[in-house]
Each structure stands twice: as structure tokens, then as C-alpha cells.
Amino acid sequence: MNNKSIIVIDLKAFYSFVECVDRGLDPFTTPLVVCDKERGPGSIVLSVSPYLKSMGVPSRCRQYDLPKLPNMIFAVPRMSLYLSKSAEVVSIFLDYVDEEDLHVYSIDESFLSVAPYLNLYKCTPRELARRILDTVKKKTGLVCTAGIGPNIFLAKIALDREAKSAPDRIAEWTMEDIPTKLWTITPLSEMWGISTHLEATLNAMGMVSVGDLAHFSKDLIVKKFGIMGEQLHNHANGLDSSDIREKAIPKDQSLSIGQTLMRDYDPKELPLIIREMVDDLTLRLRFEKKLATVVHLFVGYSGEGLGGFAHQTKLLRPSDDVDDIYGALMHIYDKFISNHQIRNVGMSLGGLVYPDYEQLDLFVDPEKREEKRRLQTTIDEIHAKYGSNAVLRATALTKASTAIERHSRIGGHRK
Numbered sequence: 001m002n003n004k005s006i007i008v009i010d011l012k013a014f015y016s017f018v019e020c021v022d023r024g025l026d027p028f029t030t031p032l033v034v035c036d037k038e039r040g041p042g043s044i045v046l047s048v049s050p051y052l053k054s055m056g057v058p059s060r061c062r063q064y065d066l067p068k069l070p071n072m073i074f075a076v077p078r079m080s081l082y083l084s085k086s087a088e089v090v091s092i093f094l095d096y097v098d099e100e101d102l103h104v105y106s107i108d109e110s111f112l113s114v115a116p117y118l119n120l121y122k123c124t125p126r127e128l129a130r131r132i133l134d135t136v137k138k139k140t141g142l143v144c145t146a147g148i149g150p151n152i153f154l155a156k157i158a159l160d161r162e163a164k165s166a167p168d169r170i171a172e173w174t175m176e177d178i179p180t181k182l183w184t185i186t187p188l189s190e191m192w193g194i195s196t197h198l199e200a201t202l203n204a205m206g207m208v209s210v211g212d213l214a215h216f217s218k219d220l221i222v223k224k225f226g227i228m229g230e231q232l233h234n235h236a237n238g239l240d241s242s243d244i245r246e247k248a249i250p251k252d253q254s255l256s257i258g259q260t261l262m263r264d265y266d267p268k269e270l271p272l273i274i275r276e277m278v279d280d281l282t283l284r285l286r287f288e289k290k291l292a293t294v295v296h297l298f299v300g301y302s303g304e305g306l307g308g309f310a311h312q313t314k315l316l317r318p319s320d321d322v323d324d325i326y327g328a329l330m331h332i333y334d335k336f337i338s339n340h341q342i343r344n345v346g347m348s349l350g351g352l353v354y355p356d357y358e359q360l361d362l363f364v365d366p367e368k369r370e371e372k373r374r375l376q377t378t379i380d381e382i383h384a385k386y387g388s389n390a391v392l393r394a395t396a397l398t399k400a401s402t403a404i405e406r407h408s409r410i411g412g413h414r415k
Contacts, residue, residue, distance in 0.1 A: 258346025300344030
């Protein structure tokens with residue numbers, strides 16, 4: 001038995017499955033899509049029921065791509081419900097493994113390192129996977145698929161390539177399966193971790209299958225792609241030294257926020273949107289008790305081929321102050337904005353540090369600054385207790401504002 005055994009579990013058609021279960025409907029016979037129709041025919045479909053998938057409807061498409069069925073059910077996304085159900089499933093995983101042996105990869109997919117528990121449960125990895133999947137179905141009504149392998153990569157490939165179409169929804173790959181199952185994968189973008197852009201580059205180098213990549217000169221791949229090249233070559237040979245217990249900690253932490261606007265905005269309207277987003281982002285910054293040293297602004301124009309701009313600047317001193325950060329972002333905005341309609345805007349705060357000391361400013365009255373800080377702290381406490389819409393700027397009631405609507409959503413979707 002391998003000293004490592006990984007199970008990756010995926011919640012089948014998660015959003016649509018949750019909506020069907022919540023309505024008492026059978027996902028395998030119900031034409032349901034998770035999509036906000038109010039956003040127009042171009043709105044993104046987040047999930048389709050297994051019934052629609054069996055008809056060839058892709059999981060991700062636009063509303064206008066859907067078949068015209070008279071009994072089609074449109075479910076408005078409810079992110080708070082999905083997050084709650086995801087947490088419920090994760091709690092079931094934690095009934096079987098310790099927290100350090102669980103990695104939540106996304107809202108609907110998790111990796112479990114189960115080798116330490118097989119003697120305890122007196123079962124094989126496949127039997128344990130079956131037990132977990134049955135428990136999730138019994139307690140939540142949701143259906144899962146599982147991939148099993150000696151490492152994270154092979155478990156994931158087993159899930160993506162076989163489990164989702166297997167009769168028992170479980171697939172297990174071993175190192176012996178590499179020549180017949182892994183190396184035969186083509187095109188290369190079918191392998192986890194390879195994008196279509198990277199695939200084109202590898203094709204130009206003479207590699208069209210995973211087997212080609214596995215047998216290509218490792219030195220040449222590393223020379224071309226650096227560390228990523230070494231990982232690509234290892235994965236192509238079924239090797240992966242990643243350890244779930246070694247949690248990665250980003251070296252350069254940052255906070256970000258962005259939105260796609262519901263209409264084209266005139267450049268004169270954007271300062272209001274930027275101000276509202278700064279209010280939200282600095283609130284998160286203060287809750288983490290950190291200061292930003294760098295601000296970044298992205299603006300995307302409406303219209304094909306117009307592009308946009310993305311620039312950053314350093315703050316004069318580390319800060320969590322709304323006006324300091326807004327002023328720096330507006331400096332970027334005023335310098336680079338063109339007279340085009342705007343559809344996307346995003347910003348981030350980087351170089352985060354803890355406020356070990358405060359750098360005084362000769363041009364700012366320290367008493368007024370402290371008074372402003374106390375006021376901001378009070379507003380933060382109100383937001384924490386009563387929600388983001390409890391205290392708003394008067395401009396939130398204007399036509400251009402997006403604050404109230406945005407605060408009613410999670411990840412851009414309705415709660």
C-alpha cells in the first residue's frame with residue numbers, strides 16, 4: 001500500500017444540484033440552470049443540472065446558448081446558500097480526517113490525505129471514498145465524484161478523466177496506469193495545469209500528448225519554462241511531491257476588489273465608483289489590522305479592442321485611511337484615463353504591513369487625525385454588527401452608485 005493516498009472529492013453540478021435539492025426536485029430529470037435572467041441574454045450560466053448536461057448543454061455558457069425548453073427553470077444564484085452547503089460538506093470530511101489532512105481547493109472540490117486513517121477504518125482508499133460519498137448523499141442530498149491516487153496530481157487526473165463518467169462515480173489511478181492512461185492524453189490542455197496558450201507553445205516544441213511531454217528533455221523544458229517546466233515534466237511522469245499538510249502562505253499578501261459595471265460609465269462617473277470601492281477595501285484592511293504601502297488600479301473600457309490600463313503607485317506612508325488611498329488611486333486615474341466609456345474597474349492594496357508605529361506628517365494635525373480615526377472605528381463597528389449598508393455615503397442614493405446593490409451580493413452574485 002502506498003505511504004501516500006489522496007482522495008479528491010468533487011460535488012456534482014454543485015450550484016444546480018443545491019437548487020434542485022432545495023426545491024425537492026430530481027436533478028437528473030429537471031431542466032434547471034443557475035442564471036440571473038435579469039442581467040440579460042448575455043448573462044453567464046453558473047451551473048446546469050445533470051439532466052441538461054446529459055443533453056449536451058455545457059456547464060459554463062451564456063443564457064442565449066441555452067436550448068429553448070418551455071419547462072426550463074432559471075434559479076437566481078444564491079451564494080450564501082451555496083457557501084453554507086459547502087461548509088456542511090466540509091464538516092462531513094472532517095468527521096473522517098483531521099483538518100491538517102484536508103485541503104479545500106474550491107467551493108465544490110476538496111483533497112483528503114487518507115493514508116494515516118486506513119488502518120483505523122480498516123478499509124482501502126476506495127472503500128473509504130465510497131463511505132464518504134454515501135455519507136454526503138445521506139446527510140445533504142448532494143452527489144459527489146471521487147478520484148484516488150498516490151499523489152494530488154494523479155488523484156485529480158483520475159477525477160477529471162474517469163470518475164465523472166464511472167458507474168460508481170469513483171476512479172483510482174496508480175503509478176502503473178501512467179503509460180496507458182496518463183501518457184495517452186491529448187490534446188495537452190486536457191491535462192490539469194496546462195492552458196490552451198501553454199499547449200500551443202508545447203505543440204510548437206513538438207509535444208502533442210502527455211507522453212511526448214514525459215519523454216521530452218527535462219533540461220530543455222526547465223530552460224524554457226523555469227520552475228514551472230520542472231513541474232510540468234514531473235506531472236507528465238505522474239510525479240507530485242505536494243503535501244497537503246504543508247499549507248502555502250503567500251509571500252506578498254494583498255487585498256483586491258473589482259466589478260463589471262451593469263452599463264457603460266462615463267469617465268466623469270468613475271470617481272464615485274472608485275470611492276465606494278475604496279470604502280469597502282479599506283474596511284477589510286482595518287479588520288485585518290494592517291496598512292497598505294502600494295495601491296493598484298485597473299480600468300477596462302467598453303468596446304472591442306479599446307483595452308484599458310493598469311498601474312500602481314506607492315503611498316507616501318503605510319496607511320489604512322480612506323482619503324489617503326483614494327487620493328493615490330485618483331492620481332493614477334487622472335493621469336491615465338482616456339475619453340472612453342468604462343465597463344470594468346478593479347483595485348488592490350499591496351505591500352501590507354502591521355502598524356508597529358505611526359509615521360507622523362508635519363502637514364496633518366495629529367489631533368484631527370486621531371478624531372478621524374475614532375470616527376472611522378465607530379463606523380467599522382456599525383458595519384460589522386449591522387451590515388455594509390448600515391452606514392453609507394449620501395452618494396449611494398445617486399443613479400451612478402453601485403454600493404447598495406453590490407453589498408447585497410457575494411462574489412458578484414445574489415446572496
